[in-house]
Every structure is written in structure tokens, then in C-alpha cells.
Amino acid sequence: MTAPLLKAGVMGWPIEHSLSPKLHFYWLQKYNIQGSYLPIAVAPEQLGVVLKTLYLQGYSGVNLTVPHKEAALQIVDHVDHNALRIGAVNTVVVREDGTLEGRNTDAYGFTQNLLSAGYKSNGKPAVILGAGGAARAAIVALLDMGVASIRILNRTLDKAEVLVEEFGSELSVHALNDKAALKDVSLLVNATSLGLKGQPPLVIDLQHLPKDALVTDMVYAPLMTDLLKQAEARGNKIVDGLGMLLHQARPAFEAFFGVDPDVTPELRRYVLGDA
Ligand code: ATR
Numbered sequence: 153m154t155a156p157l158l159k160a161g162v163m164g165w166p167i168e169h170s171l172s173p174k175l176h177f178y179w180l181q182k183y184n185i186q187g188s189y190l191p192i193a194v195a196p197e198q199l200g201v202v203l204k205t206l207y208l209q210g211y212s213g214v215n216l217t218v219p220h221k222e223a224a225l226q227i228v229d230h231v232d233h234n235a236l237r238i239g240a241v242n243t244v245v246v247r248e249d250g251t252l253e254g255r256n257t258d259a260y261g262f263t264q265n266l267l268s269a270g271y272k273s274n275g276k277p278a279v280i281l282g283a284g285g286a287a288r289a290a291i292v293a294l295l296d297m298g299v300a301s302i303r304i305l306n307r308t309l310d311k312a313e314v315l316v317e318e319f320g321s322e323l324s325v326h327a328l329n330d331k332a333a334l335k336d337v338s339l340l341v342n343a344t345s346l347g348l349k350g351q352p353p354l355v356i357d358l359q360h361l362p363k364d365a366l367v368t369d370m371v372y373a374p375l376m377t378d379l380l381k382q383a384e385a386r387g388n389k390i391v392d393g394l395g396m397l398l399h400q401a402r403p404a405f406e407a408f409f410g411v412d413p414d415v416t417p418e419l420r421r422y423v424l425g426d427a
Contacts, residue, residue, distance in 0.1 A: 156186075156210075158186065158212050158409050160187065160188070160211060160212050160214060160215075161173075161189055161191065161211070161214050161215070162190075162191055162214060162215040163194040163214050163215070164191075164192075164194070164216070164217035164218055165194055165195050165196060165218075165220070166193060167192060167193045167194075170217055171423055172215055172401060175397075175398065177189060178419055178423070179409075182413070183409075183411045183413065185409050199223055199227060203224070203252060204227075204252075206246050207246050207250035211246055213244050213245040213404070215401075216241055220241075221241055221242055221285065222240050224241040225239065225241055228241060228253060228254035229251040229252050230247075231253075231254045232255045234255065234256045234257075234259055234292060235256035237288075238258060238289050238292055240256055240258075240288070241254035242256050242257055243255040243256065243404040245407045245408075255404075255407070256289070257402075257403045257404055258293075259289045259290075259292040260399065260402075260403055261396040261398070261399035261400025261401070261402075262290055262370075262399075263297060264395070264415075265393075265396040265398075265399050266297075268395055268399075269366055269368075269391035269395075271339060271366050272338070273294075273298070273300070273338045273339065275300055276336055276337055276338035277301040277303055278294050278301075278303070278337055278341065279303045279339065279340045280305070281306070281328065281344050281356070282304075282305075282342065282343035282344035282345075283308070283311040283312040283315055284311075284344070284345075286344075287304065287344075290370070291304075295322060301322050301323075302322055302323050302324075303323075303324050304323055305327065305328050306326075306327075306328055309325055309327070329356075332360060334358065335360045338365055338366065339365060339366050340361060340367045340368070340383070341368050341370065342354060342369040343370050349373045349374060358383060361388065363386070363387050364388075366388070367391075368391045368392070368393065370396060372394045372396075375394055376392065377392075394424070397423075
């Protein structure tokens with residue numbers, strides 16, 4: 153008897169630009185797994201109905217991307233700790249009894265990406281630019297890594313204040329153009345949408361950023377953002393955002409297909425279309 157086909161996918165609206173099908177397809181082939189991972193276009197008002205049919209359709213689970221990650225919190229039957237803290241679900245696992253479990257692997261992906269670049273905070277603060285969903289994943293990751301203090305720099309200060317109330321006094325709020333807030337830090341993270349293809353550029357003065365601080369950008373289109381170029385040119389170590397995407401997919405792949413896959417340079421080249 154042949155093994156049953158394991159089914160998973162990614163839901164978004166639109167979904168054509170998602171790199172996830174390519175990434176999971178690579179792993180399915182690499183590990184010789186009888187499985188499929190499809191892009192699924194789901195309009196926001198259909199999300200609840202579509203998620204509820206996953207069990208009957210024989211799905212192991214799905215990933216969620218824009219605009220479904222927050223809405224799914226209200227739809228799934230169980231929410232894991234990190235999804236609750238981040239306020240978003242990026243992985244839905246169909247349990248054996250047919251109920252749906254919402255997880256969030258973004259903080260894990262963020263952490264693994266930093267660790268792959270050798271990041272250690274050494275008791276120094278980190279700076280996060282932004283206070284939206286991406287920033288929340290970075291905050292959860294950095295708090296769990298034991299980073300002592302996190303400076304949130306955001307255009308809308310009220311949104312950053314809400315994060316302090318929620319996550320605690322390790323966080324502090326600063327204006328987006330507060331150059332001095334970059335002093336003494338071990339890490340600078342762009343978690344705004346600035347610098348993303350089609351969005352305004354991120355303009356930032358790095359003069360006070362220590363030369364040994366690591367700089368990362370959660371924007372990965374383009375891969376080498378202006379921030380990363382600017383940081384690299386002045387001698388800072390950088391790590392691009394693609395690694396986060398690759399690493400956040402690992403726990404999802406394991407939940408859907410039963411194998412914890414590797415993130416390798418070859419996978420990076422494949423996903424970027426260079427292999
Ligand atoms: P995501 O889920 O990707 O984080 P989001 O929740 O919409 O998206 O958050 C976008 C972030 O980028 C916010 O921090 C936003 O700043 P505000 O809180 O002030 O809106 C930031 N951002 C987006 N466009 C911006 C711009 N033109 N200038 C400054 N910050 C911007």
C-alpha cells in the first residue's frame with residue numbers, strides 16, 4: 153500500500169507572489185515525501201469557511217499570509233502561546249480530531265536567522281524600527297532570547313506605547329528619527345514596510361550605531377535593502393530577511409509532513425531563482 157498523499161498549502165489574497173510553494177516543494181523533493189503544497193487564493197470573507205473544510209479535504213494544515221494572519225485568531229479552535237503573544241497565526245495545523253490549531257513560527261524564524269549570523273546581545277539593547285505585526289514577532293523573539301531592553305522607534309508613537317503596555321518595561325518608545333536611540337545597541341531591525349518594493353525608502357542616520365551591531369531587515373524584496381547596503385558599507389555585519397522566511401517555514405513543514413528540514417545555501421539559491 154502506498155503512503156497517503158500529505159496535503160498542505162498557503163492561503164493569501166493575493167497569493168501569486170508567495171515564495172512558500174517553491175520552498176516547500178524543494179523540501180518535498182529533497183526528502184522524497186509524497187506530498188503537495190499549493191498556493192490557495194482565499195478572499196478575506198471566505199477564510200472561516202475555507203479553513204473549516206480543511207479536515208474534510210484531507211489537509212494536514214496550511215500557512216497563512218497577508219491579510220489572513222490576524223483574522224485567523226478568531227477562527228481556529230486552539231491558539232498556541234506565540235500566536236497569542238504575536239496576535240497572529242501563520243500556521244494552521246489540522247489535528248486528528250479535525251479541530252484547528254493556530255501557531256505562529258515567525259518569532260522562531262527571526263531568532264534562527266539571527267543565530268545563523270552569530271548574534272549575541274551581550275547584555276546590550278536592541279532597536280526595532282516599526283510597531284506593526286512584524287515588530288511584534290521580533291519583540292517576542294528578542295524577549296525570549298533574553299535581550300535586556302528593546303527600543304521601539306516608530307512614526308506613530310501611540311502604537312509603540314501599546315506594545316510597552318502589552319510586553320512590559322523592557323520596551324521603550326522613541327521617534328523613528330531618534331538617532332541617539334541607536335547608541336550602544338547590539339542589533340538594529342527594520343520591521344517597518346519602508347524599503348519594500350513599491351513603498352517609500354527607509355531613510356536613517358546610522359552615525360551613532362556601534363560598528364559591532366548586527367543589522368537585519370525583515371523586508372526581503374529587494375533582498376539587499378538600502379538599509380543593509382548602508383550598514384554593510386560602514387562595516388556592520390548584516391543578515392537579510394530571506395533567512396527568516398526560510399526558517400519560519402521549518403516548523404510548519406515538520407507539522408505538515410513530519411520532517412524537520414534544513415535551511416542551506418542551496419535552498420536560498422533555489423528560492424531566489426539562481427539555482
Ligand atoms: P506589518 O504587519 O508588516 O508589520 P503593519 O502592521 O501595517 O505591517 O506595520 C507597518 C509598520 O511600518 C508600522 O510600524 C508603520 O508605522 P506606523 O505605526 O506609524 O503606521 C510603518 N510604516 C509604514 N509606512 C510608513 C511610512 N511611510 N513612514 C514611517 N513608517 C511607516
